[in-house]
Amino acid sequence: MKPDVKKIIADIKATKGNRKFCNGLAGTLQDDNYASSICKYVKTVTPERIDLLIEYAEKLEAEVTDMAVQLANAESKCRELAAELSAVDKIHNEAVFITDDHYEQCPPEVQKMIRSLAVLQIPAYDAFLAEVRASGADEVSAICRGLANKDGCSVNMQCSYNLTAERAEAVAAQLRKGSAL
Numbered sequence: 001m002k003p004d005v006k007k008i009i010a011d012i013k014a015t016k017g018n019r020k021f022c023n024g025l026a027g028t029l030q031d032d033n034y035a036s037s038i039c040k041y042v043k044t045v046t047p048e049r050i051d052l053l054i055e056y057a058e059k060l061e062a063e064v065t066d067m068a069v070q071l072a073n074a075e076s077k078c079r080e081l082a083a084e085l086s087a088v089d090k091i092h093n094e095a096v097f098i099t100d101d102h103y104e105q106c107p108p109e110v111q112k113m114i115r116s117l118a119v120l121q122i123p124a125y126d127a128f129l130a131e132v133r134a135s136g137a138d139e140v141s142a143i144c145r146g147l148a149n150k151d152g153c154s155v156n157m158q159c160s161y162n163l164t165a166e167r168a169e170a171v172a173a174q175l176r177k178g179s180a181l
Contacts, residue, residue: 006061078128085125092120130175137172141165 095117103111141164147153148161 082125082128082132085122085128088120089122089125092117092122095120126178130178134172134175137168137175141168141172144168 095114103114106114144161144165148158148165153161
């Protein structure tokens with residue numbers, strides 16, 4: 001479980017260096033070794049150092065937010081690129097299936113373009129699409145693993161979820177290798 005940074009900061013601020021309150025904070029964070037280490041450190045330092053720790057945590061949170069925005073922008077650009085390349089791929093697929101009769105009727109410059117399109121390879125686009133598809137299979141696997149690990153899930157259902165997850169992982173691996181399914 002990922003700790004809530006804002007809650008941790010608020011809890012640390014609330015302690016104001018009081019050792020008694022730090023013990024309570026340590027208890028709430030015992031599942032997270034890193035956060036527990038921070039809290040044990042907080043118990044031994046002055047309020048000034050606590051303020052520095054809070055400032056550092058807030059700075060890290062701002063950096064993570066900035067990185068999330070950058071990632072969202074990059075993903076958006078990838079989607080745009082994929083849409084543009086799908087149009088090129090469609091043209092390529094249509095060029096491959098032009099019959100000889102139609103080909104012979106085309107002017108030489110069009111024949112040259114058709115020949116170029118017919119042999120066009122777009123490996124980066126193909127790899128990108130394979131990764132997108134494999135990521136979808138990975139998500140299915142993660143969801144199934146999560147369901148298998150939920151409390152109250154019967155042994156039969158756990159087996160079923162885990163088997164489905166394994167199959168999804170195999171599909172993802174095949175997609176990444178470029179194998180046809």
